[in-house]
Amino acid sequence: MSTAEDLPVLGAPVDRVDGPLKVTGQAPYPSDVDLPGQAHAALVQSTIAAGRITDLDTTEAEKAPGVLAVLTHHTVPRLPRGPMTSLGVSPPAPLQDDRIRHHGQHVALVVAESREQATAAARLVRVEYAPADPVLDFDDPRAVSVDDPWGLDSHRGDVDAGLASADVTVDAVYTTPDNTNNPLGLFSTLAAWEGERLTVYDATQWPAMVRETLAEVFGVPEVSVRVLSPFLGGGFGAGLRAWPHVILAVQAARDVGRPVKLVLTRPQMFTSVGHRPKGVQRVRLGATADATLVAIEHHSTSLLAVEDDDYEPFAAGSAVAYACPHVVTADRQVRANVPAPVSMRAPAHAQGNFALESAMDELACALDVDPLELRLRNHADVHPALGLPWSSNALRECYAVGAERFGWSRRPARPRSRRDGHWLVGQGMAGVSYPWYQAPSLARVTVTADGGATVASSGMDIGTGTYTVLTQLCAHLLGLPLEQVRSDLGDSDLPEAPQAGGSGLTSALGSAVADACERLLGALLELVRDDPESPLHGSDPEDVVAAGGGLRRRGDPGRGETYAAILARHGRPQLGADGASTPAQPTELGMALAGAFGAHFAEVRVDEDLGLVRVSRVTTVIDGGRILNEKTARSQVIGGVIGGIGMAVFEDTITDPTTGRIANATFGDYLVPVHADVPDLDVTFVGEPDRASALGVKGVGEVGLVGVAAAIANAVHHATGVRVRSLPITLDALL
Amino acid sequence: MTSTPDVPPAPPQSDPGAAEITTAFTVNGTPRTVGADTRVTLLDALRDRLGLTGTKKGCDQGACGACTVHVDGRRVLACLMLAAQCDGREVTTIEGLSREGRPHPMQDAFVRHDGFQCGYCTPGQIMSAVALLREGRAGTDEDIREFMSGNLCRCAAYPNVVAAIKDVAREGGDHAHL
Numbered sequence: 001m002s003t004a005e006d007l008p009v010l011g012a013p014v015d016r017v018d019g020p021l022k023v024t025g026q027a028p029y030p031s032d033v034d035l036p037g038q039a040h041a042a043l044v045q046s047t048i049a050a051g052r053i054t055d056l057d058t059t060e061a062e063k064a065p066g067v068l069a070v071l072t073h074h075t076v077p078r079l080p081r082g083p084m085t086s087l088g089v090s091p092p093a094p095l096q097d098d099r100i101r102h103h104g105q106h107v108a109l110v111v112a113e114s115r116e117q118a119t120a121a122a123r124l125v126r127v128e129y130a131p132a133d134p135v136l137d138f139d140d141p142r143a144v145s146v147d148d149p150w151g152l153d154s155h156r157g158d159v160d161a162g163l164a165s166a167d168v169t170v171d172a173v174y175t176t177p178d179n180t181n182n183p184l185g186l187f188s189t190l191a192a193w194e195g196e197r198l199t200v201y202d203a204t205q206w207p208a209m210v211r212e213t214l215a216e217v218f219g220v221p222e223v224s225v226r227v228l229s230p231f232l233g234g235g236f237g238a239g240l241r242a243w244p245h246v247i248l249a250v251q252a253a254r255d256v257g258r259p260v261k262l263v264l265t266r267p268q269m270f271t272s273v274g275h276r277p278k279g280v281q282r283v284r285l286g287a288t289a290d291a292t293l294v295a296i297e298h299h300s301t302s303l304l305a306v307e308d309d310d311y312e313p314f315a316a317g318s319a320v321a322y323a324c325p326h327v328v329t330a331d332r333q334v335r336a337n338v339p340a341p342v343s344m345r346a347p348a349h350a351q352g353n354f355a356l357e358s359a360m361d362e363l364a365c366a367l368d369v370d371p372l373e374l375r376l377r378n379h380a381d382v383h384p385a386l387g388l389p390w391s392s393n394a395l396r397e398c399y400a401v402g403a404e405r406f407g408w409s410r411r412p413a414r415p416r417s418r419r420d421g422h423w424l425v426g427q428g429m430a431g432v433s434y435p436w437y438q439a440p441s442l443a444r445v446t447v448t449a450d451g452g453a454t455v456a457s458s459g460m461d462i463g464t465g466t467y468t469v470l471t472q473l474c475a476h477l478l479g480l481p482l483e484q485v486r487s488d489l490g491d492s493d494l495p496e497a498p499q500a501g502g503s504g505l506t507s508a509l510g511s512a513v514a515d516a517c518e519r520l521l522g523a524l525l526e527l528v529r530d531d532p533e534s535p536l537h538g539s540d541p542e543d544v545v546a547a548g549g550g551l552r553r554r555g556d557p558g559r560g561e562t563y564a565a566i567l568a569r570h571g572r573p574q575l576g577a578d579g580a581s582t583p584a585q586p587t588e589l590g591m592a593l594a595g596a597f598g599a600h601f602a603e604v605r606v607d608e609d610l611g612l613v614r615v616s617r618v619t620t621v622i623d624g625g626r627i628l629n630e631k632t633a634r635s636q637v638i639g640g641v642i643g644g645i646g647m648a649v650f651e652d653t654i655t656d657p658t659t660g661r662i663a664n665a666t667f668g669d670y671l672v673p674v675h676a677d678v679p680d681l682d683v684t685f686v687g688e689p690d691r692a693s694a695l696g697v698k699g700v701g702e703v704g705l706v707g708v709a710a711a712i713a714n715a716v717h718h719a720t721g722v723r724v725r726s727l728p729i730t731l732d733a734l735l
Numbered sequence: 736m737t738s739t740p741d742v743p744p745a746p747p748q749s750d751p752g753a754a755e756i757t758t759a760f761t762v763n764g765t766p767r768t769v770g771a772d773t774r775v776t777l778l779d780a781l782r783d784r785l786g787l788t789g790t791k792k793g794c795d796q797g798a799c800g801a802c803t804v805h806v807d808g809r810r811v812l813a814c815l816m817l818a819a820q821c822d823g824r825e826v827t828t829i830e831g832l833s834r835e836g837r838p839h840p841m842q843d844a845f846v847r848h849d850g851f852q853c854g855y856c857t858p859g860q861i862m863s864a865v866a867l868l869r870e871g872r873a874g875t876d877e878d879i880r881e882f883m884s885g886n887l888c889r890c891a892a893y894p895n896v897v898a899a900i901k902d903v904a905r906e907g908g909d910h911a912h913l
Contacts, residue, residue, distance in 0.1 A: 015846050015847060015849070016846065016849065018854070019845070019846035019849075019851075020838070020842075020846060021854075022851055022854030022857050023829075023838065023842040023843075023845045023846055023851070023854075023857055023858075023861060024789065024829065024830070024832075024833065024838065024842060025787075025788070025789015025790065025828070025829035025830050025858045026789065027854055028788075029788075029791070029855060031788075031792065032782075032788035034783075034786075114772065115779065115783065116772050116774045116775060116779075117772075120774075182889055183853070183855070183889055184791070184793040184799060184801055184853070184855045184856045184887060184888070184889045184890075185791070185793070185853065185855040186792055186793065186794075186795075231853075231854065232853060233791070233793075233853050233854075233855030233856075234852075234853040234855060234889050234890055235853075236889070263792070265795060266793070266794040266795065266796060266798075266799075462853060463851075463852030463853030463854065463890050464852065465852075631849050632849065632852075634849075635849045635852055635890075635892060635895060636852070638891060638892070638893075638894055638895070639852060639890045639891040639892065641891075642891030642893060643891060666794065666796055666798060667793075667794045667796065667798035667799050667887060668796065668798045672887060672889065673891060673893070674884040674885075674886075674887060674893075675879070675880040675881070675883040675884045675886070675893050675896070675897070676880045676881050676884040678880070678891070678893040678894060680894070681894055
């Protein structure tokens with residue numbers, strides 16, 4: 001048996017199925033949920049970066065109107081740390097002792113009848129500290145460092161010999177600052193205990209992980225914990241952890257015996273839910289005179305919190321970006337008294353690509369060869385480390401189509417060649433090879449008595465369009481109109497899916513949904529094949545297709561019946577099937593698993609007198625394998641590109657070098673791109689369905705961001721002749 | 736060393752916040768009365784007291800636009816206005832934009848052009864966009880971008896938001912609707 005062969009809904013740029021809820025204000029984000037009898041909580045955070053609490057006086061706060069409880073390290077029981085995840089150890093449990101590890105660490109939580117009362121009372125908590133001298137940067141001799149934290153350091157060939165054999169070399173140091181994820185939605189946790197049963201509405205990208213964490217921390221079975229995150233006001237990685245404030249809200253709800261709601265403030269979003277950590281990278285490249293790469297050496301050092309993990313192998317991507325015989329990549333993380341970093345859209349690769357692709361541009365200048373030509377000459381036709389063919393790779397097409405659409409061939413070779421009045425105009429480009437990632441996933445698909453179907457999964461839609469593409473996929477595979485399929489997501493009681501992160505959810509969860517549909521169709525076919533009353537009685541499975549809201553004879557659509565009819569005749573209110581997907585293994589397939597590829601071409605205008613940088617247009621071409629919905633996929637890439645513009649020219653979380661306090665923790669001071677900063681963006685998809693993915697899908701949530709910073713920096717160099725190796729590119733670097 | 740968080744000084748013992756004040760105003764065409772703490776913002780009154788959670792809190796500092804509503808027909812950041820200041824005024828939120836069960840053309844256009852991703856800033860973007868048309872500031876792409884710049888979108892659906900606004904402007908704006 002096979003499913004409908006024409007693809008009326010798969011790939012079509014259909015409108016988001018959750019769109020009507022979102023544009024009418026009806027979509028329930030975690031902070032929108034209220035429970036009867038709920039109390040409100042407000043955090044008190046440390047005002048030193050390192051040291052100890054010597055006294056914590058809650059007397060006044062406890063006497064304030066409406067206050068129900070004040071949680072401190074004196075009141076909170078000893079809690080175990082959450083479990084290990086694929087992103088490393090869980091954050092430390094909150095309020096366990098008197099130690100301060102970073103500025104803005106939670107030191108107390110006030111619970112009161114109203115939000116205003118909790119906030120006012122939080123100001124009455126008096127904290128005395130014995131401050132210590134904090135470690136705040138890489139070069140502090142007291143800092144503890146971790147070499148190769150993720151086991152991804154790599155070497156092949158002999159990089160020193162490679163560099164020695166090179167006709168031209170580049171040796172440069174690049175720095176990237178802390179950036180803060182800053183999703184628009186303030187993170188919120190609403191926790192309610194009923195006996196040993198715990199329900200939590202949480203701003204998470206990973207409901208299953210939060211459930212496991214809370215079960216472990218509070219010593220209850222996982223089945224008695226339910227975590228809901230059906231809608232989330234953005235995350236960009238900030239929702240990939242069970243943060244200390246989540247644990248605190250749950251503890252508070254247990255203490256006061258009522259539901260407790262905690263909504264972070266915007267300044268708290270800078271210290272409590274992660275950030276992209278600052279880093280320093282040194283890249284050495286060597287090439288022969290004919291522009292053939294002979295050596296890549298890429299070292300990175302980035303900042304890490306005192307007791308957390310963070311997946312940031314900046315340099316790892318350089319091992320597989322180009323065909324090159326001699327390569328070394330090495331990453332180091334340095335522990336400091338800073339808030340915990342976390343993945344922020346394209347973790348590690350956003351930063352690592354900026355260094356590598358800037359260095360490639362420098363190499364092109366040194367070789368006097370076109371930057372695009374340099375990349376084409378060193379294109380990795382096979383996976384450079386494994387020597388295997390890629391499961392899909394349309395990077396050359398990305399370059400070709402992008403160059404054509406952008407008009408790259410008309411770009412003058414020399415910097416400072418074009419001006420428009422007082423604006424210097426420059427063009428730059430960068431390539432992207434995003435890594436493959438996938439985790440195991442489950443899903444359930446159920447057909448119901450009304451003839452429609454439901455997809456169910458704990459996986460969630462962070463805004464990528466998961467609701468929509470799963471609905472499309474299920475509708476396609478079951479031969480149903482879109483309106484008859486519903487997706488229920490973001491509920492840990494539903495079959496477990498991985499995080500909305502790593503550009504891996506669509507492939508993992510989509511494959512599980514496809515598997516569930518196949519099993520469901522098999523079960524339905526069993527029902528009808530042996531049923532004399534069915535028009536499909538005795539049919540060969542190969543001759544049956546899913547179409548027209550039911551099962552049909554291939555080539556004879558009049559012969560068949562709807563799911564509703566099948567269920568009704570067998571007296572079943574519904575019939576469901578569980579599906580699963582597991583990540584492919586490259587050795588079994590004889591292929592290197594490919595992530596998305598891409599190319600960005602950027603044009604900037606730099607005010608010669610003022611140093612102002614304006615990004616005037618960007619052309620982006622992405623190979624994302626099979627695109628399930630061109631409208632939502634395009635939005636993903638647009639969002640990524642603009643995130644890249646932010647990284648390139650605006651975003652910079654500034655930490656005071658003596659106190660460790662973040663100095664710009666508001667949207668007024670931490671600049672993100674706004675409407676007026678965003679030029680015309682040209683986004684195109686190329687490529688073929690990926691051969692290693694059941695659906696042919698490669699994720700596109702992150703690839704759009706990677707490479708934008710380098711393309712812009714390279715364009716700034718082309719405009720001005722000034723090479724800026726430190727982000728963000730602000731006017732002071734160009735004056 | 737004694738230290739308190741980086742916030743304004745604690746209120747005095749005779750905490751004015753403890754005082755309640757009753758505010759009568761019109762919300763989405765319906766007269767409403769809110770009895771609340773004098774510190775309660777319009778945003779919190781809408782969300783917590785009136786159950787109108789379509790208006791979002793993104794910063795509570797007047798910097799992100801997620802809480803944009805209309806007060807007496809003008810766009811206002813609901814986090815920067817106290818509920819008590821709204822006495823006798825007319826407030827419109829995202830929930831009040833539809834007419835006779837039909838979405839406002841701007842809401843339809845946002846769906847059609849995919850003018851959002853996570854959707855959190857969307858009510859504010861739409862309220863701003865509707866006001867923008869009324870203000871006559873949707874004539875050019877540059878104007879739309881400039882006068883929508885108070886509404887941040889971290890998913891960065893900006894080009895699609897601009898396309899949605901242009902689409903509605905081309906169709907004659909919202910004059911037929913509001």
